[in-house]
Amino acid sequence: MVGIEEITAAADRIAGHVLRTPTLPSPGLSAHFGVPVTVKLELLQRTGSFKPRGAVAKLLSLSGAERAAGVVAVSGGNHGVALADVAGSMGVAATVVMPESAPARSIDAARASGATVRLTPDMAGAFALTERLVGEGLTLVHPFDDPVVIAGQGTVGAELVADAPGLTDVLVSIGGGGLIAGVAAAFRALAPQVRVWGVETEGADAMSAARAVGGPVPVALSSIASTLSAPSVSQLTYDHVAALVCDVLVVSDADAVRGVLTLAEQAKVWTEPAAGCLVLAAHRVLDRVGPDARLGLVVCGGNVTAADVAGWVQRFGSVPFPPRTAGA
Template sequence: MIGISDIESAAERIAGHVLRTPTVPSPGLSGLLGVPVTAKLELLQRTGSFKARGATAKLLSLSEAERAAGVVAVSGGNHGIALAVMAAALDVKATVVMPRSAPTRAVEIAREAGATVRITEDMGGAFRLVTELRDEGLTLVHPFDDPLVVAGQGTVGLEFADDADEVTDVLVSIGGGGLIAGVAAALRARRPGVRIWGVETEGAEAMSEALRAGGPVQVPLSSISSTLSAPTVSALTYDHVSALVTEVLVVPDRDAVRGCLDLAEHAKVWAEPAAGCLLPAARQVVERVGEDCRIGLVVCGGNASPRDVMTWADRFELH
């Protein structure tokens, strides 16, 4: 299990390379949900998501031989962007493998940063290819099955614990589980009374299925949220969620897109469905916990283009 000392060490390591993002009360979201809401605006992070933290923590740990060989990562978008940009900043050659469903802008940003981008038909194929490239000598920077990466993501929770007003319930999105594993470890150490809720979208339910099965399992993927679409979680992230998280909630893609529009209107931030899904889940938490709850939201990323969101809004007739 990742400990608070691991996360504090990661925070020291990556300081100066990443931003301490704002943690702010949101009057707009408080009015929308009917309870006080505090938002950790990680979509303002370098590269547009929390992924820069874990990628930087891993890159700074490389030996000279590993730096010379170069690194490789698999990504639905945000991890690839983060690795490409941060590797370029640290003068490390990077290869990023993405499925065809990854946002076009994510592919463009990774290439513009200087990374070699390999495209596969689906996420399963992306994970297979990245394993082959690792076996050929590249150093794998896994998005969620690496203690250094998880500790890096945990610095989000460390900052939230230090900067947020009193909260009772914190919601965190789950893809492969690296963010929630790190955040949960930090919050359990710093704010042990807080309930932590995971959020997935339908068709990207790797953690929910793992909890039902008693361990990581492969799942079919169909969600529009490519940044949550991990074909399986890791034993590392499963262990943290099963031990530290109150429950994992699952919301439809339609509601996640509605959440993006609500975040734009009420919080004045432009988020992707992986963050938009937090709002419908927060409504569930308020209904179950009651009006005395105080909600914290980790707004994890904003790497969706206006065209993407409008296309999804048209698909689900949300205008």
């Protein structure tokens, strides 16, 4: 289990390499939900998501020989872009393995940073190719199954604790579980009274599946939220969630897109479905905990194009969620 000592060490290591992203009250979301809402704007991080935190922490922990061998990562988009950017800035050769379903902008961004991009038919194939490349000598930078990466992502939680005292409930999206593992570890150490909730989308619900059977299992991936689409969580991230997270909520892709529109209108931020899924989940959390809650939303990323959002709105007929005070 990752502890506060590892998270504090990661914070020291990555300082100067990543942004301390804004933690701000959201008047629009507070009015929408009828309770105070604070947003942690990780979509303003370099490369548009929280992922550089773990990537920087990992690369700076490597030996000279491990860096010289070159690094490799498997990614649905954001981790690969982050690793390519960070490795490029450090002069380290990077290979990023992505499924063909990964957003074109992510593939282009990784290549623009100097990484070699390898595409596979699906995410399971991407993990398999990555394993083979590690066997050939490249140094793995796993997107979530690594305590150093989890500690780096945990700096999000440590900053949120420091910058937003008084929260009662924090919502965090889950792909492979590295972000929520780190955030939950930070809150358990620094503000143990705060409830941490995980959120997934249908068709990218590996943590919910793991919780149902008591450990990691493979899942079929179908969600539009490619940045949440891990084919399974790891034992490491599962153990953190089982011990530290109140519950994991699952929403549909259509509702994740409704959340994207709601965040755009009410919070004035441009997010991907991996963050949009938090909105309906927050309504469900309030149904369970009552009107005295003070919510914190970790807005994990904003790497999506206007064409993507327009296509999803047309596909699902999505509209923003009505405010809670209007009977939502």
